[in-house]
Amino acid sequence: MQEVDAAVVLQQVVLLFSTQSILNNIEIIEEHDSEVLRIYCDENQIKQVFINILQNAVDAMPNGGIIKTQILCHDSEFIKFRFIDQGSGISAERIKSIGEPFYSSKEKGTGLGLMVSNKIVHEHGGSIHIESTVNEGTTVDVILPIYSSLLKRD
Secondary structure (H helix, E strand, O other), rough: EEEHHHHHHHHHHHHHHHHHHOEEEEEEEEEEOOOOEEEEOHHHHHHHHHHHHHHHHHHHOOOOOEEEEEEEEEEOOOOEEEOOOOOOOOOOOHHOOOOOOOOOOOOOOOOOOHHHHHHHHHHHEEEEEEEOOOOEEEEEEEEEEEEHHHHOOO
């Protein structure tokens, strides 16, 4: 675990996805609050979470579209990483099962990506929230503690 720049971590993952997004006719737009915050995390684990979310977004948009990534101040102690896609969306019934092991709507999916992502985020003192509308898209929020708020707790 180490202190890292939240924006840099997300930018590195978006860069990793740039080729795949171009091949799938997907544009990734990054929006960040002016104040870039730092988080205390296992950088590789948080990158894995972002990779899982972006991969799900790309898979949900076979005809292309836009994925928007945002970094927002959630409150004085947390930062919100938001991923918004224009994919096929998830029904209310299916959203209840997301994150369960081996539950997947993908032909070759294992259902382990979001389960592992949930575990990683919770181990970092955060949470994941998913909102979706069928045929409109999905918004995934990853909320993590800001580094300075962790210092106050000690």
